[in-house]
Amino acid sequence: MDGFIREFLRELNFGQGVALSFSSINDQYLALARTVRHYLMARWLGTLRRQFETQAKGVAYLSAEYLLGRQLGNALLATGLTDIVEEGLAKCGIDLATLRAQEVEPGLGNGGLGRLAACFIDSLATMSVPCVGYGIRYEYGIFRQTFEDGRQVEQPDNWLALGSPWEFPHPEAAQIVNFAGHTETYEEDGTVRSRWIPGWSVQAIPYNYMVPGYQNGRVNTLRLWSAVATNAFDLRIFNSGDYAEAVRAQTFAENISKVLYPEDSTPQGKELRLQQQYFFVSASIHDFIDNVLPADFDLTHLPDRVIFQLNDTHPVIGVPELMRVLVDEKDFDWDDAWEITKKCFAYTCHTLLPEALEVWSVDLLGRLLPRHLEIIYRINDEFLDEVRERFGDDELRIRRMSIIAEHPERSVRMAYLATVAGSKVNGVAELHSQLLRDKVLPDFDEFYPGKFINVTNGVTPRRFIRLANPALSELITDALGVGWLTDLERLRELEPYAEDEEFKERFRAVKAHNKRRLSRVLVDRDGTSVDDDHLLDVMVKRLHEYKRQTLKLLHIVTLYDRITSGEVKPADIVPRTFIFGAKAAPGYRMAKEIIHLINAVGSVVNADPAVEGRLKVLFPPNYNVTLAEKVIPAADLSEQISLAGKEASGTGNMKFALNGALTIGTDDGANIEIRELVGDDNFFLFGLLEPEVEALYAKGYVPSSFYESDEGLHRAIDMIARGTFSGGDRGVFDGLVSNLLYDDRFMALADYRAYIDAQDEVDKAYLDEDRWTRSAILNVARTGFFSSDRSMRNYIDRIWHTPPSF
Numbered sequence: 001m002d003g004f005i006r007e008f009l010r011e012l013n014f015g016q017g018v019a020l021s022f023s024s025i026n027d028q029y030l031a032l033a034r035t036v037r038h039y040l041m042a043r044w045l046g047t048l049r050r051q052f053e054t055q056a057k058g059v060a061y062l063s064a065e066y067l068l069g070r071q072l073g074n075a076l077l078a079t080g081l082t083d084i085v086e087e088g089l090a091k092c093g094i095d096l097a098t099l100r101a102q103e104v105e106p107g108l109g110n111g112g113l114g115r116l117a118a119c120f121i122d123s124l125a126t127m128s129v130p131c132v133g134y135g136i137r138y139e140y141g142i143f144r145q146t147f148e149d150g151r152q153v154e155q156p157d158n159w160l161a162l163g164s165p166w167e168f169p170h171p172e173a174a175q176i177v178n179f180a181g182h183t184e185t186y187e188e189d190g191t192v193r194s195r196w197i198p199g200w201s202v203q204a205i206p207y208n209y210m211v212p213g214y215q216n217g218r219v220n221t222l223r224l225w226s227a228v229a230t231n232a233f234d235l236r237i238f239n240s241g242d243y244a245e246a247v248r249a250q251t252f253a254e255n256i257s258k259v260l261y262p263e264d265s266t267p268q269g270k271e272l273r274l275q276q277q278y279f280f281v282s283a284s285i286h287d288f289i290d291n292v293l294p295a296d297f298d299l300t301h302l303p304d305r306v307i308f309q310l311n312d313t314h315p316v317i318g319v320p321e322l323m324r325v326l327v328d329e330k331d332f333d334w335d336d337a338w339e340i341t342k343k344c345f346a347y348t349c350h351t352l353l354p355e356a357l358e359v360w361s362v363d364l365l366g367r368l369l370p371r372h373l374e375i376i377y378r379i380n381d382e383f384l385d386e387v388r389e390r391f392g393d394d395e396l397r398i399r400r401m402s403i404i405a406e407h408p409e410r411s412v413r414m415a416y417l418a419t420v421a422g423s424k425v426n427g428v429a430e431l432h433s434q435l436l437r438d439k440v441l442p443d444f445d446e447f448y449p450g451k452f453i454n455v456t457n458g459v460t461p462r463r464f465i466r467l468a469n470p471a472l473s474e475l476i477t478d479a480l481g482v483g484w485l486t487d488l489e490r491l492r493e494l495e496p497y498a499e500d501e502e503f504k505e506r507f508r509a510v511k512a513h514n515k516r517r518l519s520r521v522l523v524d525r526d527g528t529s530v531d532d533d534h535l536l537d538v539m540v541k542r543l544h545e546y547k548r549q550t551l552k553l554l555h556i557v558t559l560y561d562r563i564t565s566g567e568v569k570p571a572d573i574v575p576r577t578f579i580f581g582a583k584a585a586p587g588y589r590m591a592k593e594i595i596h597l598i599n600a601v602g603s604v605v606n607a608d609p610a611v612e613g614r615l616k617v618l619f620p621p622n623y624n625v626t627l628a629e630k631v632i633p634a635a636d637l638s639e640q641i642s643l644a645g646k647e648a649s650g651t652g653n654m655k656f657a658l659n660g661a662l663t664i665g666t667d668d669g670a671n672i673e674i675r676e677l678v679g680d681d682n683f684f685l686f687g688l689l690e691p692e693v694e695a696l697y698a699k700g701y702v703p704s705s706f707y708e709s710d711e712g713l714h715r716a717i718d719m720i721a722r723g724t725f726s727g728g729d730r731g732v733f734d735g736l737v738s739n740l741l742y743d744d745r746f747m748a749l750a751d752y753r754a755y756i757d758a759q760d761e762v763d764k765a766y767l768d769e770d771r772w773t774r775s776a777i778l779n780v781a782r783t784g785f786f787s788s789d790r791s792m793r794n795y796i797d798r799i800w801h802t803p804p805s806f
């Protein structure tokens, strides 16, 4: 410990340039972060050296998003230093928790997809599998959400402002990334070849981040790219006095990595977004070839050294990029290059929503990346020739399968390109993978037998159990001993404890402790609190109509109505605190109206003495990984209520179950697998099944008929429409109400009654404390399957073939 104190004080004095007695909390946090990273350094350098020596095959995970969460706690956990550091700091009069709270989390992702990438790289490091994560170092991550009069207001997320002790910039390893211009043909040795004459270029500067394995001596690398201009400014223009014009190019270039696009699952086809995608993918592929492979490496063997995993369609432009590198830059024959390329990519699809499947207009792609468009055309021509060979001149099929869509405008379907190029295509939960094959890409499934597989998502137990829930972790370790954190199926051994009175008592104490901890956090950040004796009912996830926060609201309004109308006595209702956490994409109108309504309902309910002590609605702003780590361990009930067939997987659902919350959920995404594992008795299932949803759409869905025929629903909607939550103003939620009554694309009204009935069952179950605790323990014991270590094992065995390398 003395060694640690010496190092820490040294960092404070020599790194921050302050004495302990004059240091700010931020100084102390930065000094601590640098001290801790020193402890990881030998492992990191060792990993890099061994990687170079063994030349083992590794994963290059290409992802536009990494929602990392705070780094300090994880680094301490990985090194096993937490206790020493806590004691050492205490000797200096410093509280470790205060320093941990000082860290601004890097929010370089929108939601589940970005968080999944962070879990995956954690697991690979812990499993000693070589991996480089590649992505973008956004200067501004996901916006900071505040509320004004209940409406969402977005603030820039200036996460780098107070210093960024976890990153290592390497300007000397910059890559040049080109854009625009034109292509030309030329002849060489009797063959006609194509080349790209770019119009402009930017530099990509890599920033390295440590990805420590859990107490295993390994540290992998996350490499995020930042854009800067190739020339800082034009000296000639500068000298002439037009300063703004002189730095225009610089501003333009730096815009590329300036800000994360805040659309989750519904991307907009903006030019800057395509620039971002090509920027990081091109830099990453070149980086791998130039810096990870030895100088004399024969690229024919590239598939023996790397698999580029495409995290959704965002990095798919990497496919024509690798072809261009091989054919144009490395002089490979087209067919040989295509054989290599096909083996080097695999594609994960994360959605079923048609609007989320990216397409780029040929016009835009041709302007920004003219050579890539040519390459895509040729890939498509050859692919369609193969289709013709198999199926004859089936023009409808050809049109359906073409990578190039003709309507509504000529465009490139990136998911098709990824499917044609990828050695494997995977969905992220059983149902999702099945629907992907049956509904989204059926022609491709027929054409490529065996290419489509499922790998159900997972979450890292290091962050989402050990760090987020120390009390539960201790209880588990007391029962099972050590080792479960890297072998999560061992949680099964907890099953007998579901009948053990003492264990049950301790388990309840853990929940109560976590509720009090959450309450303190909420008091501090928002001045709100959670009541100890309330059922804590939580819905945290992005705001999207398909996830149906509105259905949750209808439940709350119904309970409120039951009490205020006198239908039930307040004392007869199970007291509940509802917590929402959700950001809406800034341009998504309906999502923002729903946020407004949640806050409006909360204001009225929380202020009404008639329901005091019985119902409470909390909506802490700016839900992020840091808050998730406090909310999830405290929850009793996990809301996973998307319309069946719309949520590809969900990963929050897994985190809640692993922390001992019971799920109320539809037959959707990974909910299905959770229910199969925990058993019907320990899960509240409700709602239409996916085929029933399809049948209802086909027959013609009339939401108002549900409103007409269900009194509870009628009353709940009327309360909103009448202005109960908007000071009597009927206009405020007009759009939202009409949308529900006359469109309701995600069938909240059709599932309302089943949902309310299931919630009434929840109340009954909760009143039986013993039964509830038993179910909660069984949820923990039976969901070890959802460790991201297991997901990674699946990818490794079935897609990547990258064994651990020590």
Ligand code: GL2
Binding pocket: 110, 111, 112, 113, 114, 116, 264, 265, 266, 350, 351, 356, 428, 457, 647, 648, 649, 650, 651, 669
């Ligand atoms: C998502 C899915 O919506 C979500 O169900 C899934 O769990 C994650 C990770 O696979 O991917 N797809 C997507 O575009 N976003 C997701 O969170 N943003």
